[in-house]
C-alpha cells in the first residue's frame with residue numbers, strides 16, 4: 001500500500017483589509033498571508049476500495065473528537081474533489097492528520113489540511129496534476145487553501161484565493177497567544193457586515209505598508225503597517241479578547257494583532273531572544289490557554305516522506 005507524508009504550515013494575516021460583501025456573500029480582500037513554522041502533518045495511504053477515511057490526532061497522537069472525521073473534514077473533501085477530477089471512483093485513501101495548528105483559531109488549520117490532502121493524494125494516487133491544476137481545486141475548497149499550497153508570503157486578492165508570491169528579506173519572530181475556544185469565520189464576517197451596516201468599501205485598501213516592510217525586512221516597519229479589519233467584529237463577539245491585545249510586559253512586543261477572524265493573537269517581536277523572554281512572561285500572565293513561539297515565512301505544503 002503506497003503511503004506519503006505531507007507537512008503543511010499555518011498562516012497568519014499581516015494585513016487583512018476587507019471590502020464590502022459581494023453578490024456571492026464573500027468579501028473582497030486585500031490580504032498579506034504569511035506562513036509560519038507550525039505544521040500539520042497528513043499521512044495518506046492509498047487503497048483501491050473507494051473508501052475515503054480520516055483520522056485526526058493531536059501532536060501526542062491522541063484522538064481529537066471535536067474535529068470532524070467524516071466527509072465534512074476539509075481533508076476528506078479535498079480527496080473527494082481530486083478523485084472526481086481524476087474520474088477514478090475506485091481510488092480510496094486513509095488520511096491521518098496530526099494537528100499542531102489550533103482549531104478554529106484564525107490560522108487556517110482546516111485549509112492547511114485540505115491543501116496537504118490534495119498534494120498527498122495527487123502523489124499516492126499518481127494523479128499527475130500540476131501545481132497550477134491543484135491551485136484550481138484548492139480555490140474550490142476554500143479561500144485560504146491556495147495560499148497553503150504556496151506558503152512563504154503572498155498577497156491575497158479576490159476572496160483571498162488569488163495569490164501572488166511576495167519575497168521578504170528576513171525571518172520574522174512571533175509569539176502566538178492561543179485560546180482553547182475557537183471562533184466561527186462566517187460569524188465574524190457577518191458581524192463585520194452588521195457593524196459596517198453595508199457601508200463597507202467596495203475595494204479594500206492595498207496593503208502598501210506591509211508589502212514595503214516585507215521588502216525591507218524591517219520588523220518595526222512591519223509592526224507599524226499591520227492591520228486587521230475584522231478586529232472590531234471579533235471583539236464585538238468576544239470582548240474579552242481585548243485583554244490579550246492590550247497585554248503589557250517588560251519586554252513588550254512591537255505589536256499585537258488578531259490572526260484572521262481570530263481569536264489567536266499574534267505578537268511581532270524584534271528578534272528570537274525577545275520572543276523567548278516574552279513567551280515566558282505571557283505564559284505567567286495566564287491570559288491565554290497556550291503560548292507558542294514561531295517564525296516565518298515558512299514553506300508551503302510539501303512531501304516529506
Ligand SMILES: C[C@@](CO)(OP(=O)(O)O)[C@H](O)COP(=O)(O)OP(=O)(O)OC[C@H]1O[C@@H](n2ccc(N)nc2=O)[C@H](O)[C@@H]1O
Pocket residue numbers: 013016025026027028029031105106107108109111141142143144145158159160185186189259260261262
Ligand atoms: C478570515 C480568513 C483570513 O485569511 O481566515 P481564517 O480566520 O478563517 O483563518 C479568511 O478570509 C477565511 O477564509 P476561509 O476560512 O478559507 O473561508 P471559506 O471557507 O472560503 O469561507 C467560509 C465563510 O467565510 C466567509 N468569507 C470567507 C472569505 C471571504 N473573502 N469572505 C467571506 O465572507 C463567508 O461567510 C464564507 O461562507
Ligand SMILES: Nc1ncnc2c1ncn2[C@@H]1O[C@H](COP(=O)(O)OP(=O)(O)O)[C@@H](O)[C@H]1O
Pocket residue numbers: 067068072073074075097102103104105106107108109110111113114182183185260261262
Ligand atoms: N481538517 C480540519 N481541521 C480543523 N477543522 C476542520 C477540519 N475540517 C473541518 N474543520 C472544521 O472547520 C472549522 C474551522 O477550522 P479551522 O480551519 O481550524 O479555523 P479557521 O477558519 O479559524 O482558520 C472547525 O471548527 C471544524 O469544525
